[in-house]
Amino acid sequence: MSKIQIMTDSASDISYADEQKYNISVIPFPITLGDKTYTSRVDFDNEQFFSLMAQYDEIPKTAQITPFQFQEIYLRQAQAGVTDLVLVLINSKGSSTYDNSVQAIELFYEEYPEYRDRLHIHSFDGMGYNALYGSPVVHAAQMCAEGASLEEILNYLTEILPRRQIYFGIYDLKYAAKSGRIPTAAAFLGTALNMKPVMNIFDRSITTAAKCRGERKLVEKVAEMSIAAMEPGSPYEIVYGSDPTCLDELRRLMVQQLGYEPAAAYQIGAAVAANAGPRVVGAAFTRKKEG
Secondary structure (H helix, E strand, O other): OOOOOEEHHOOOOOOOOHHOOOOOOOOOOEEOOEEEEEOOOOEHHHHHHHHHHHHOOOOOOEEOOHHHHHHHHHHHHOOOOOOOEEEEEEEOOOOOHHHHHHHHHHHHHOOOOHOOOOOOEEEEEEOOOHHHHHHHHHHHHHHHOOOOHHHHHHHHHHHHHHHHEEEEEOOHHHHHHHHHHOHHHHHHHHHHEEEEEEEEEEEEEEEOOOOOEHHHHHHHHHHHHHHHHEEOOOOOEEOOOOOHHHHHHHHHHHHHHOOOOOOEEEOOHHHHHHOOOOOEEEEEEEEEEOO
């Protein structure tokens, strides 16, 4: 009898409630602040991490999940009787984690050949961060709970992940500048002129999609661009950080224009906040089909 396990990493920012409800396994990323290394989702929750960020002037550092760690994960899953392990992992352009998961598959079978025909490993590049792949992870786990076949789950992830997109606004440019997401000079100019960027995450790339003067226009621009790009009538998710008022304002604008509520709200965790800062606002959605 087959046993399917859905697994992701902590940069997907799925809620603790969904993690438990749908039995999703979450691999936590290590985060270093100052001279101490923490384990995300274990040593702190999001609010506690935002407080830690405020105590340090330096940028938090994240580390990849290594091939050796994946081999250990595969062994634990095999010993638990899992027959098909489905992983959806952080953007391969921003972390070596996905590539390490693939590299570890053959290494695992070489070390434990008895599991070659007993555990099948299916690893997907999440192609982004936060709800971009977190929402598909939750939906795949829902499908699994409702008795969907492995083929149906794999087909869903293969089709949906390349169409997922996020527009998000950044309020404090110092984190993006220091992490390399936005050049320092551009960050300095933006701060001086009160300019806020709207970033686009799509197809593994992060680009600056627009610039707005002032915070209110930032939320309006995120709503405008997201609605224009999304598949009409499809679900969407609101992305936010340490400031829930941004969440409320974007939700109001999206509902006002679309006529329906977001499917979920995703608060950014340590892996995303380390690069974008704790205060962001965004929308994740499924992009229109081309043609």
